[in-house]
Amino acid sequence: MSRTIALIGPMGAGKSSIGRRVAKHLDRRFVDTDAAIAREHGPVPELFARHGEAAFRAIERGVVQRELAAGGVVALGGGAVLDPGTREDLSDCTVVLLTVDEQAVAERIAAGGRPLLTDGLASWRRIAAERAPVYAALADVVVDTSRRPMTRIAAELAEALRQEEER
Template identity: 50%
Template structure:
């Protein structure tokens, strides 16, 4: 939550020349503002909408190199966890100090209303073990620009694929976020990404 998954996901998709889907944006488009869903229908209703949306997006992305940004709490759903077993999952590792400014500026996060940092820490403590268990790749996002992090992530994906665990064999493509899936590229793209990271 507030780790930059949408920005980094879009960056990676641009580098890979791949489609990008933000599940939160899809929910807003189909059901209205997330804060309104929480206020009018409650978190449980939102999580049901979220789980159905994520399942539909992952199924649609099957066999493609789509980069998907998941909401931070979406991976707590057992059905979503099962779907992610077919994907390359990226955990964007962060800390409270790094996200503090973003949380202070953004009042549209219903779970962070009030004392945002205190709530973020509590949510993170609950979610971190799930993120770590599901992740194929961990990317530290505490330092670096979005383009730099995008290159590091692409290089990490190339390395992951090179170890014989290519996302090409998965049923779905990438996801970006606190937890995310990610696609691999052709060998030439991998080499180019590694050269850029080394500069």
């Protein structure tokens, strides 16, 4: 597989969990851009609190650009696609949109640590709805993660991506 696989979608859709598993199935490197940002700059919630969303997005842009260029399987933070440069970079990737319904995501986001979810599920609904058209426009593949085990979703997605690459 030569093209970078980029996973996009709303918070709590499983981009990190599925991305890690897909990369293992395909024997490719995996990076979660939020985790890379945290390693390099400190925890994401602290970055938001100290410097604001605009500063975070500038840092995010640089990390996303670097990691997409490096290849493999890359899980992007939910808002990374808001940047026009990132959307342009994604045109060279196979973009997988992971979706999730409200019922399934409620459990996943309950743990907290997501600075934009100031009002819990209501914030998630609003943000997901705002970003949905951007996600849809970028997606080559759409996978719902609401009801099936992550391991099964990842195995099926990896096989579909492998078959697509062989064509």
